[in-house]
Amino acid sequence: MIPFKYHQPSSLDDAQSALTQERCMPIAGGTTMIDLMKLNVLKPTKVVHVRSVLDESVETKNGFLVIGGGCTMAGLADHEAVRDRFPVIRQSLILAASPQIRNMATIGGNLLQRTRSPYYRHTDMPLPEEPASRFGEGVETTLLAVLGNGGRLVGMYPGDFAVTVTAFDGQLELSGPDGVRTVAARDFYQVPGESFQYTTLLQPGELITRVKLPISEPLRNSYYLKVRERSSYAFALASAAVGLQINNDQIEAAHVGIGGLGSIPWHSPEAEAALIGKPPTDATFEAAADAALQTANPPLGLEYKVPLAKRTLIRAWKTLRDQGPLSDEQLWAMQHGRS
Numbered sequence: 001m002i003p004f005k006y007h008q009p010s011s012l013d014d015a016q017s018a019l020t021q022e023r024c025m026p027i028a029g030g031t032t033m034i035d036l037m038k039l040n041v042l043k044p045t046k047v048v049h050v051r052s053v054l055d056e057s058v059e060t061k062n063g064f065l066v067i068g069g070g071c072t073m074a075g076l077a078d079h080e081a082v083r084d085r086f087p088v089i090r091q092s093l094i095l096a097a098s099p100q101i102r103n104m105a106t107i108g109g110n111l112l113q114r115t116r117s118p119y120y121r122h123t124d125m126p127l128p129e130e131p132a133s134r135f136g137e138g139v140e141t142t143l144l145a146v147l148g149n150g151g152r153l154v155g156m157y158p159g160d161f162a163v164t165v166t167a168f169d170g171q172l173e174l175s176g177p178d179g180v181r182t183v184a185a186r187d188f189y190q191v192p193g194e195s196f197q198y199t200t201l202l203q204p205g206e207l208i209t210r211v212k213l214p215i216s217e218p219l220r221n222s223y224y225l226k227v228r229e230r231s232s233y234a235f236a237l238a239s240a241a242v243g244l245q246i247n248n249d250q251i252e253a254a255h256v257g258i259g260g261l262g263s264i265p266w267h268s269p270e271a272e273a274a275l276i277g278k279p280p281t282d283a284t285f286e287a288a289a290d291a292a293l294q295t296a297n298p299p300l301g302l303e304y305k306v307p308l309a310k311r312t313l314i315r316a317w318k319t320l321r322d323q324g325p326l327s328d329e330q331l332w333a334m335q336h337g338r339s
């Protein structure tokens with residue numbers, strides 16, 4: 001870790017003007033920043049503690065759930081409206097990280113977590129320049145992307161909540177020295193071009209000040225199913241953020257996101273198109289899962305993720321169809337294989 005200065009801003013304006021300085025970065029809960037600074041991956045010479053100047057409220061307003069960028073993961077998961085009405089939001093938060101991390105980590109910081117691949121986190125571990133003839137041969141591929149990799153070896157986006165935000169058409173409010181703008185989460189994350197991991201539309205000095213999610217029937221009838229190596233405190237091998245509106249034995253609206261595979265939080269319009277207007281049968285779900293994974297391009301060793309992601313999606317849709325949204329008790333039972 002290199003020496004750095006710490007700035008406690010008195011206001012959002014103060015934070016934003018400090019952040020226009022070179023090598024100055026925001027820090028919120030610090031649960032990603034401190035790790036990456038210790039590893040010498042991020043090397044700011046100044047950090048600005050933005051958490052205290054960010055809004056941390058959660059409210060429903062004009063058909064949206066509006067979340068302050070400074071709200072903690074735990075604060076959002078436990079908010080009454082979220083707990084009672086929006087299962088996919090609560091589940092994608094409480095199945096992430098640990099209680100200690102969720103108490104510190106903010107929604108703004110959560111959306112900007114980095115790939116966990118060692119090729120990013122360990123500066124002495126360069127990605128082999130020209131992999132052999134088979135895609136990924138001789139490479140530690142475990143945490144690389146299967147979707148949105150453009151045929152290159154690129155880092156997988158590891159987070160959970162951003163998959164929900166992207167799937168359910170969330171918007172991000174960005175505030176910077178030039179004012180406030182709103183961008184769709186689906187545009188905010190950009191698949192890696194030349195870079196090893198995703199980039200975003202965030203400009204220097206800009207902060208994520210709010211996240212807005214449109215309130216819809218699929219957001220109420222929703223499920224975040226996370227498959228991981230152990231049943232707690234682990235990143236997703238594959239996850240499904242799904243919501244369905246079913247009327248008269250027909251799917252009228254659907255939202256589909258996939259975690260654990262994409263270079264960015266993955267939204268699948270292909271799966272949504274394969275669901276909408278169809279009856280909620282096993283055959284419909286299988287066709288939609290095939291559509292969702294059509295563009296998958298797994299590096300060597302990650303081939304298993306394609307059928308795993310399909311089964312995860314199908315299981316999530318069947319659960320919603322057969323049981324509806326899960327209570328916390330049902331969720332824990334499902335996650336621990338006791339259902």
Ligand SMILES: Cc1cc2nc3c(=O)[nH]c(=O)nc-3n(C[C@H](O)[C@H](O)[C@H](O)COP(=O)(O)OP(=O)(O)OC[C@H]3O[C@@H](n4cnc5c(N)ncnc54)[C@H](O)[C@@H]3O)c2cc1C
Nearest residue numbers: 028029030031032033096097105106108109110159160208
């Ligand atoms: C052991 C471990 C396990 C974890 N498991 C999971 C998991 O299973 N699922 C999951 O989703 N996550 C997991 N995480 C990641 C965790 O959720 C993130 O570290 C956390 O959400 C980051 O939030 P933060 O407020 O601490 O961000 P910080 O560490 O403070 O910041 C993260 C990044 O965001 C930037 N930033 C912070 N706030 C803003 C803002 N408002 N506007 C613009 N930029 C900002 C910072 O400059 C930095 O680049 C895990 C983390 C750890 C350490």
